[in-house]
Amino acid sequence: MFPEYRELFSQLKANDRHFDSLFIKHHELDQKIQLMEAYVEPASHEDIETLKKKKLRLKDEMYDLLKKASATQPA
Template identity: 55%
Template sequence: MFPEFRELISHLKIQDDHFARLFNRHNDLDQQIKNMEAGIVPANGMAIEQLKKEKLQLKDSLYLILRKAADA
């Protein structure tokens, strides 16, 4: 995710607790979705769709933080 911000992501994960929480939640959701889609964890389409929406919102938030930090 966001390879152009790789160094900044590493820095923010250490320096910004809010960013780190969002980033970790995004990764957790990604893994949950993969497990559900693979049938490892039982789920219906609605549950997967809801997690994907939350993941997308987190990604948008992370991107905004990254853009602000890059412009600073």
């Protein structure tokens, strides 16, 4: 995820509780969606789509934080 920010991503995960929390929630949703799509966990198509939208919002928020952190770093 976000290969252009690989180093910064690792720094934020280690040093920013909010960013790390977003990452953990994103990862948990990803796993839940995979289980639902594999029919391991029962869910409707609408349930899966709702979770995918939540996951995308988390990813968007992480991206925004990465862009802001990148802008404040020395060149």
